[in-house]
Amino acid sequence: MAEIYHDDAADLGVLEDQTVALVGYGNQGRSQALNLRDSGVNVIIGSIQDHAAAAAKEDGFSVSNIAEACEQANIVMLLIPDEVMPEVFKTDVAPNLVPGNLVIFASGYNIAFNLITPADYVDVALVAPRMIGVGVRENFVSGNGFPSFVGIHHDATGNAKARMLAIAKGIGSTRAGCIEMSMHDEATLDLFTEQAFGPAFGRVLMTAIDLLVEAGYPPEAVLLELYLSGEFAYSFEKMREVGMMKQMDFHSRTSQYGTVTRSAQFVTLAEPIKEKMSAILDDIRSGNFADEWSIQQPKAAALFEKIREARDKMPLAKWDDATRTAFKIGDAG
Numbered sequence: 001m002a003e004i005y006h007d008d009a010a011d012l013g014v015l016e017d018q019t020v021a022l023v024g025y026g027n028q029g030r031s032q033a034l035n036l037r038d039s040g041v042n043v044i045i046g047s048i049q050d051h052a053a054a055a056a057k058e059d060g061f062s063v064s065n066i067a068e069a070c071e072q073a074n075i076v077m078l079l080i081p082d083e084v085m086p087e088v089f090k091t092d093v094a095p096n097l098v099p100g101n102l103v104i105f106a107s108g109y110n111i112a113f114n115l116i117t118p119a120d121y122v123d124v125a126l127v128a129p130r131m132i133g134v135g136v137r138e139n140f141v142s143g144n145g146f147p148s149f150v151g152i153h154h155d156a157t158g159n160a161k162a163r164m165l166a167i168a169k170g171i172g173s174t175r176a177g178c179i180e181m182s183m184h185d186e187a188t189l190d191l192f193t194e195q196a197f198g199p200a201f202g203r204v205l206m207t208a209i210d211l212l213v214e215a216g217y218p219p220e221a222v223l224l225e226l227y228l229s230g231e232f233a234y235s236f237e238k239m240r241e242v243g244m245m246k247q248m249d250f251h252s253r254t255s256q257y258g259t260v261t262r263s264a265q266f267v268t269l270a271e272p273i274k275e276k277m278s279a280i281l282d283d284i285r286s287g288n289f290a291d292e293w294s295i296q297q298p299k300a301a302a303l304f305e306k307i308r309e310a311r312d313k314m315p316l317a318k319w320d321d322a323t324r325t326a327f328k329i330g331d332a333g
């Protein structure tokens with residue numbers, strides 16, 4: 001069993017004499033900065049001069065360029081996109097790090113695949129929320145917390161762990177719990193979820209949509225049935241609350257009987273899915289994916305843009321918009 005830390009394992013007092021520079025004020029940066037400040041931590045922001053810097057100023061933070069913020073800080077938290085981080089680290093962060101500093105990553109990606117190698121004299125740690133940025137703030141404000149993956153990659157000072165856990169507490173994560181792991185495990189688990197579990201699940205959903213629309217059901221009804229009504233998402237939430245098996249009790253007896261008696265027909269799909277997933281995991285762990293996405297830029301970014309354009313032209317995008325508008329769902333509400 002991996003080590004799991006809660007509030008009682010962390011002491012915010014170790015941050016009393018520390019200045020924490022958050023580099024980047026986007027999804028994670030803004031939420032983590034507000035949470036740390038509310039926890040009594042001395043936070044400054046390092047940012048390029050963009051709308052994010054303006055937002056940070058409006059929120060009352062002291063904002064400077066990235067190099068200056070790192071120079072003033074004892075702890076630097078890197079909260080900019082992973083693919084731009086190596087360049088920013090090389091030019092603005094690394095030259096301003098001194099012995100005693102701690103660098104915190106919210107994703108193990110750049111360390112795991114040797115795209116960033118901090119000097120031996122700095123502490124390096126992971127505090128990777130298992131929560132989107134807006135949820136980091138909302139859960140802090142509501143008092144709920146959210147889990148994170150944490151880990152020490154390098155401890156030059158001997159107090160890397162105490163500071164890492166204090167930061168995890170300051171952002172509100174030890175309320176829920178933080179599980180210890182290596183940068184490599186965090187990065188590869190995350191990439192696997194995005195590249196294997198997500199697409200496999202998405203393919204099952206798209207297959208059902210195709211089949212039902214081809215069979216003559218109105219696309220709006222199909223999308224409502226499969227995901228837009230929120231019923232399926234609700235079942236997922238119940239899985240989280242009471243467990244995967246027990247949540248079945250919330251469904252009708254007809255539904256439960258049909259599910260358990262028909263599920264065996266899909267068992268033969270497990271092996272081919274596992275084979276594909278295993279190939280994707282190998283590709284991730286070998287560093288092939290990191291090479292494609294990080295080293296071979298801007299080729300990968302150009303491909304990504306093309307795929308995004310094609311995605312928005314799919315019939316599904318139109319059906320989805322029309323149904324959400326008709327039923328006032330989500331941002332169409």
Ligand code: NDP
Pocket residue numbers: 024025026027028029047048050051052078079080081082084088105106107128129130131132133
């Ligand atoms: P964002 O995409 O929100 O970007 C953060 C900020 O970085 C933005 O203000 C952005 O400015 C700025 N930025 C973009 N390019 C550059 C550059 N070249 N130089 C300096 N600043 C730049 O990042 P996220 O918050 O989504 O991700 C930050 C880290 O957190 C990553 O390591 C990510 O893996 C990790 N993480 C993210 C999660 C999430 O839910 N988003 C969840 C868990 C971890 P602009 O807006 O102008 O582009």
